[in-house]
Amino acid sequence: MNKIQKKIWLLVSVVMFIMAAIWIALTFYNQKTQSQYNEILQRYLRLNEVTRVSQQMVTYLNNYLLTPTESNFKQLEDHKNRIQAAKSEVVDLRNAENDFDITNYMHLIDSFIEATDRSLLFHSEGDIEAATNEFNEATRISGYISEMTMTLLDIELKTYDRFYRGIIEQSAELKELGIWLLLLITYLLLLFTYGFSLSITRPVQKLAKAANELSRGRFDQEVEVHSNDEIAFLAKTFNRMRININNLISEIQQKAQLEKELQDNKLLLQESQLHSLQSQINPHFLFNTLDTLSKKAYLEGAEQTSDLLVSVAGLLRYNLKRLDKSVTLYDEVSVLKQYMDIQRARLTERLTLHMEIDESCLYVQLPGLTLQPIIENAVIHAVEPMEDGGVIWIRVMDGADRVIVEIEDDGPGMPDEKIHQLLSGEHVESEGHSTGIGFSNVVKRLRLFYGEEDVIDIESVAGRGTKVLLKIPKARRIENYGEAPDRR
The missing domain is CATH 1.20.120.1730 (Four Helix Bundle (Hemerythrin (Met), subunit A))
Incomplete structure (x- = not known):
């Protein structure tokens, strides 16, 4: 007790x-x-x-x-x-x-x-x-x-007349005594209760005052409670908490300063990379050229060539403008269709694509250029090496609090060692993509974007293909996105 x-x-x-x-x-x-x-x-x-x-x-x-x-x-x-x-x-x-x-x-x-x-x-x-x-x-x-x-x-x-009178007198005296006794007991109880309440409320008031000062950012006032109960222990604990919070704030300020410096350096590096990329090729010139070629091919009756040039232009525009931004799954699926149009034009009947898309799941948020590197990996390692080509399945399903994206192929499969390297974020030398973004880079960006590890998994059996599963949390769902454009 x-x-x-x-x-x-x-x-x-x-x-x-x-x-x-x-x-x-x-x-x-x-x-x-x-x-x-x-x-x-x-x-x-x-x-x-x-x-x-x-x-x-x-x-x-x-x-x-x-x-x-x-x-x-x-x-x-x-x-x-x-x-x-x-x-x-x-x-x-x-x-x-x-x-x-x-x-x-x-x-x-x-x-x-x-x-x-x-x-x-x-x-x-x-x-x-x-x-x-x-x-x-x-x-x-x-x-x-x-x-x-x-x-x-x-x-x-x-x-017994004297006895009756004695009883009446005793009753009157007892009544008077009871009144005085009640007043005395009430006074003593009030006095005792006041002292008892002060022994509890006074330290609590000190703690409340200290908490108010702490809420104003003043961490230099020590709480002194001279009692022999749990409130004194609470005051000591409060003082330790005050010291720890003060130390923690100092550490946070130092870390924030370091992070700000790192962020500034990162922005400078990104700007330098972007300027370097823009110095190599002028995107607007390239887009205008591709549009001109597309229209010329269309006028000359080469409609397939025209559609292919439009897909190339859209894919290039997406790759250059969306790399440093978050997008919706709808955007990723749209550019993925353009990419697959290009690959099917290149591989013809050797590439078979099956898509099962739940339209209600296309408004979750994810990093830009997430699906295309995974599809590229499947095309490069599961379709191109095979003489008869291969099949790729793309599925988007509702999974309660997450959206599940499955990208599956029927290629030769993937060794466990390579699966471990990819999921652990290690660089794999054999990766090569037109976007310049490898599979390991996608893994890192996904985990950094959602702040958790369990967002991607790989299932593979030798000779029976590979399945990549993305488990996208709905918590970062884009609010008030508006009406979706035509998805044809």
Whole structure:
């Protein structure tokens, strides 16, 4: 259990102990008072029971004398036993103040029972007059019992009057004591809670202030927390984090400066390469020349030659302008069709091409000149060396979070060593492409572009061909691309 939990449990324990103590004290006092009330009430009920039973006995005796049935006699005997029991309970009420009255009360009960018995005896002997006289005597004694009961109750009230007043006074004092005790406990709890909350909130406020300063970029303020709980450990950890962030920012700034310098050098190198390429050949002159040749061939009726020149011009234009930019898969497939038109014109029936394109997958983003070097590799190594030529399959499929591009040939296959060299990005001497971009260069550019390794794979079996798989993530999908142009 940590320190803050211990503090909280201590506060809860103190509150519960105080509440339990108050509850026990009030329960004990209430139980004691209730017991005294019950005792007095029982005294009153015992006296009243004698009066009630004696009156009922007079009624049942009269019923029996008028109608001497077994049921009336049984009820009379039952009440006779009840008055005997009530008499034995009244004896327990004797004290110094009512001793004489209780003794007379006992005698009255005995006289009542004897008068009842004599009335029954005379009635059984057939002496109705004597039985009636004894009945009247029992009735008179029952009245005396009622009067004597009232006298004893009056004595009881006078005896316990002081007790009642004491209870009222105690209740008032207890109420006043409870109010003062409640105020005292509330004050102590508020004081204890305030100190307890300060021990937690004050360090937290320091941490919040330090975090606010940290968010403003100020890493020189140390957090000091003088406590012996988890917040002190948190403050130490916060200080270590502040130092680490400061060091990390310094390192990032240094790396950013180095990367900026490297990027500037890279841009200068690219510009120099581009100028070198442009100095070798003027692209606009070449494009204009190819367009002129294409139109001339078309006018002369050589439509195939015209289409071939258009494909060459489009391919050259794409290779020169798109090398340093990202493009869509649609652009790559379009220029790939132009490239294959050129190769089929060159290889005629020796080259067979099958394309299965899912049009919904053509708007993912990838580096320029990705597919053409792979196709060139298949043409150079799988189609040209074969006397009967070969077949190339190009498939574009939707693969959940990725677009799968398969380029497969039925050539002689590729050794495992060369597959390893190509996938590891090593330079392969036998590579030669019209674009100047080798297969290994495509592998590096793809992994750099997507920031992950698992974007390209090669499957090959000796004598059964080679399959190159591109797994293009959809995360870099071009948004708001617009309507696609005519794909024919």
